[in-house]
Each structure stands twice: as structure tokens, then as C-alpha cells.
């Protein structure tokens with residue numbers, strides 16, 4: 001057996017962090033997942049035998065080439081797709097179909113354009129039976145948390161891309177999901193706003209009890225955000241690696257970590 005290309009970065013600190021994560025209870029568990037789409041009268045396999053467990057409060061990033069099934073995987077975890085075989089559980093409870101234990105954020109924001117920021121955040125709360133008054137108070141707290149208090153009564157079209165994405169995130173989080181599924185949420189943002197949103201997300205994630213399953217095609221983003229990176233290949237989508245990310249989160253501009261960062265990125269590039 002050959003040594004793992006990143007073995008030299010596998011310090012005791014990283015080992016220790018990983019052991020601590022693996023000792024937490026499972027949060028999102030996918031087992032034996034098979035998914036095909038019908039195509040020209042025959043079935044095309046998109047996901048083949050996916051097994052993966054994210055532990056409580058873990059930040060998982062999913063990378064892989066276009067068409068490898070990342071969005072399909074997120075959608076079926078969210079309960080928005082059927083599948084031939086497989087089991088999905090959240091906190092050890094098998095789920096089928098959508099539920100409030102999973103929140104989802106898309107690249108396209110998917111805010112309700114006819115509702116104000118406040119009403120967008122309140123929507124799910126009221127839907128789940130909360131009174132208008134409590135929902136409004138709760139929504140305003142979330143809006144404060146991401147610094148949008150001045151925009152509570154604005155409409156989505158009056159906001160920048162980064163602001164819309166902040167609303168999409170708090171709208172999902174307000175429903176207190178156990179797992180937040182994010183499908184390329186920052187891909188439409190310019191680099192400056194993307195970095196700002198990444199920092200926002202890490203800040204939020206540190207302060208609440210949530211497991212994040214974050215899809216991106218940006219390897220640097222994955223290295224920056226994730227505890228672990230799930231790497232998929234295409235045709236059919238299969239897991240080729242689950243990579244523990246070095247600590248502390250390295251960024252290209254942090255020159256003292258650049259060697260480690262580049263080694264991690266080069267390794268991921270060799271896989272995708």
C-alpha cells in the first residue's frame with residue numbers, strides 16, 4: 001500500500017479533531033443509495049451505492065465534476081427525489097419525503113419575490129403553526145443576526161446577491177433544521193461577497209447546533225469551510241474519497257499555510 005498523498009499533513013491535532021467528530025452521534029446518514037433517471041426509455045444510473053455519515057455539527061463539503069450527481073444527492077436527502085434503493089436517516093430516524101429536520105439553500109436564492117425579507121423568514125414559521133407575532137419576533141432576531149435590520153421591510157429585488165443569500169440562509173435556519181443542505185449557495189457571488197458569506201456561514205455554524213452539507217465546485221471554498229470533504233466521481237456518481245481537511249482552516253492568502261493548502265488542493269484536483 002502507498003502512503004496517502006496528504007499523510008505528512010495528518011498531524012496529531014487533525015487526528016484528534018477527527019476522532020472527536022467521529023465520536024459524536026450520527027446526524028445525517030446515507031446508506032446503500034442508488035438513484036437512476038429514465039432517459040430515452042432506458043435508465044441511467046446517476047448515484048451508485050453511496051454510503052456516508054455526517055456527525056452532529058460537522059461541516060461537510062461535497063465536490064465532484066459537473067453531472068456527478070451532487071444536486072441529485074442533496075435533493076434526495078431533502079426528500080425532493082425518489083430513489084430505487086437506500087436509506088436516509090437524520091439523528092438515527094429514517095426519513096422519506098421532505099421534513100422540517102432538513103433545510104435547503106440553493107444558488108438561486110429561491111426567495112418569494114412578492115414577500116418582504118421579514119415575511120420570507122416568517123413564512124415557514126407560520127406554516128409550522130407559530131403565531132404571526134412570535135414568528136415576527138423570531139424573524140427579526142435572525143435578520144439582526146446577519147445585519148439586515150434596515151432591510152426587514154425590503155423586497156428581494158431591492159437586495160444585493162449576498163444579501164439575498166443571507167436571507168435564504170436565515171429563512172432555512174429559522175425552521176430549526178438539524179441538517180442544512182446547501183447546493184452551490186455562493187457560486188453566483190463575486191469573490192469579495194463570497195468570502196464575506198463564507199465567514200458569515202462559519203460564524204452562524206459555530207453558534208448553533210447544525211450539521212451542514214455544502215455542495216460546491218470551488219475546491220478552495222471546500223477546503224476553507226469543511227471539516228471533511230466528500231469527493232464524488234461521475235458516470236455513475238460514486239464516492240472516491242472522504243478527506244479530512246487540515247486545521248486550522250487554511251486559505252491561500254494565509255502564506256504560513258500555503259504549502260498545506262496547495263497540497264490539499266492539488267490532491268483534490270487529482271481526484272475530480
Ligand code: ADP
Nearest residue numbers: 037038046064065066067068069070071072073
Ligand atoms: P451535479 O449537481 O453534480 O452537476 P446533477 O445531480 O445535477 O449533477 O445531475 C446528475 C446527472 O443526473 C446528470 O447527468 C443530469 O443530467 C441527470 N439529471 C439530473 N436531474 C435529472 C432529471 N430530473 N431527469 C433526468 N436526468 C437528470
Ligand code: MG
Nearest residue numbers: 070071072183
Ligand atoms: Mg448541481
